[in-house]
Amino acid sequence: MIANIIAWVKLGRFIFLTGGFVMYNLGVAVAFYQDIDINWTIYVLGQMIVTSTQLMVHYSNDYFDYEVDVLNETYTTWSGGSRILPDNQLPRSVALITAIVFAGIALIGALILAITQEIGPLGAPLFLLSIILSWGYSSPPLRLHSRSLGEITASLIVAGFTPFLGYYLQSGKVDTTILLAIVPLLLLQFNMLLSVHLPDVEGDKLAGKHTLVVRLGTPQTRKLYRLTLTSAYIIVPILLLAGLPVPTALAIVIPLPLALFLWWRTSGPIPSREMSAVAFLSIALLMSTAGLEMGAFLLLSQR
Secondary structure, X not given: OHHHHHHHHHHHOHHHHHHHHHHHXXXXXXXXXXXXXXXXXXXXXXXXXXXXXXHHHHHHHHHXXXXXXXXXXXXXXXXXOOOOOOOOOOOHHHHHHHHHHHHHHHHHHHHHHHHHOOOOOOHHHHHHHHHHHHHHOOOOOOOHHHEOOHHHHHHHXXXXXXXXXXXXXXXXXXXXXXXXXXXXXXXXXHHHHHHXXXXXXXXXXXXXXXXXXXXXXXXXXXXXHHHHHHHHHHOHHHHHHHOOOHHHHHHHHOOHHHHHHHHHHOOOOOOHHHHHHHHHHHHHHHHHHHHHHHHHHHHHOOO
């Protein structure tokens, strides 16, 4: 019984929930910076929906990507699924049932939020869209990741919708500050997903999973990775001119040495033994940038 519980937790890859917490709280931090009183009921419900949606994706991905994961012999800590189902540690049905339960929690949470709280006209539709797109990432009939749309969709949801909703639920308005703060994160999220999907290319090809990385091929993916990475920093002066606070812009460039290392490391072929490290450092770059942005907005608050 204990072994099954441990396997179920591993199947959910709870460590990846950190991203949802950081992105959502970045949006809340921008609202706090603007002297908006935080509604803690909305905050908790919003975070519950974000986390439930993430867990839905984790469990549904492992269920619907089972055949792909079985064929994948180059998986890493960050890609290729949890390995719980290919290793027969749990029945496949457990993953599907759990995914449906978390989808229900997310949908019910969004309904409660829309009915009981004043969250603005965009709140409920954005949550619904996020849940639908998240389910469609690996699930039929959309299977976005097999149509080369997974990386773009996931970037939009995680680094776009999530911080925006964190802000919008508290403020009830669309503001340039949160939009400017999101732009570098969209690029770094997309960049990170390219690095995570690189080790899975051969297994994905065999299973007919046509991710963007599979369609582009490894050399072109590395070029796109470096281009996206460069764009995330070149755009910072433009964001400053558009109104992004100076401390927040400085927070974005603090991890630049790590970005430069990754730019250099991806300039040539990456040995398979190093792909996991590149993916981990790309994740670290994204999370540290989002966290530093959040910290900058909190420090700028007058309270």
